[in-house]
Amino acid sequence: MPTIEMTQDTIHETIESNDIVLIDFWAEWCGPCKTFGPTFEKVSDRYADDDMSIAFAKVDTEVQQELAAGFGIRSIPTLVAFRDQIGVFSQPGALPEEALDDLIGQIKGLDMDAIREEIASEVETAEAAEETAVDES
Numbered sequence: 104m105p106t107i108e109m110t111q112d113t114i115h116e117t118i119e120s121n122d123i124v125l126i127d128f129w130a131e132w133c134g135p136c137k138t139f140g141p142t143f144e145k146v147s148d149r150y151a152d153d154d155m156s157i158a159f160a161k162v163d164t165e166v167q168q169e170l171a172a173g174f175g176i177r178s179i180p181t182l183v184a185f186r187d188q189i190g191v192f193s194q195p196g197a198l199p200e201e202a203l204d205d206l207i208g209q210i211k212g213l214d215m216d217a218i219r220e221e222i223a224s225e226v227e228t229a230e231a232a233e234e235t236a237v238d239e240s
Contacts, residue, residue, distance in 0.1 A: 106147050109160035111170045122155040123210055124185040128162045128176045136180045139197035146203050155211060182206075187215045189222070 109117055109126060118124050127143050129136035140161075147159035164171040164179055174183060178195035184206070185191065191210060198206065 105151075106144055106159040106161050109162045109170070110167055114170065117158050117160055118185050118188055120156070121158040122187065123157040123207070124160060125157070125207070126160045126162055126174075126183040126185075128164050128171055128174065128179050128181040128183065130164045130179055132165075133179050135197045139180045142198070142200050142203060146200060146207070149204075150207065157207070184210055186210050186213055189215070189218060191218070 106127075107113075107117070125143075127136075127139065129140065143159060143161070147157075150157045150159070162170055164176060174181075174193070180197055181193065181195040182198060182203075183190065183193045191213060192206065
C-alpha cells in the first residue's frame with residue numbers, strides 16, 4: 104500500500120479502519136528523515152496485499168504541529184505503531200529496512216487479547232488507587 108498523508112482530520116479514521124497503522128513523523132529539513140522515507144515507502148509497497156490491513160502514514164511535523172505535539176514527538180524521524188487501535192510502539196530514529204520488516208512481524212504476532220487484558224488490569228489498578236487517595240483526603 105502506498106503511504107498516505109495523515110492529518111489531524113484523518114488520524115482517527117485511519118487508526119479505526121486498519122488492523123495496523125505505522126506512522127512516520129518527519130520534516131523536510133531532517134536528514135535522517137530523508138534517509139528513512141524511501142525505506143518506509145519501499146516496505147509499504149511490500150505489504151499492499153497483506154492478510155492484515157496495514158496503513159503506512161506520514162505526518163509532516165512542520166505542517167501538523169498539533170498532531171505531533173499530541174504524540175509528544177521530540178525527535179524525528181519517530182515511528183509510531185498501532186495494532187487494533189492500541190498504541191504498541193513508539194521510537195525515534197531511522198530504522199533499516201530489515202528492522203522495519205521485523206517490527207511489522209512482531210506487531211502482527213502480538214497477542215492482542217492479552218494486551219487488552221493487561222490494559223484493563225492497569226486501568227482497574229489506577230482507578231482503585233484513585234479511589235483510595237480520595238477516601239484518604
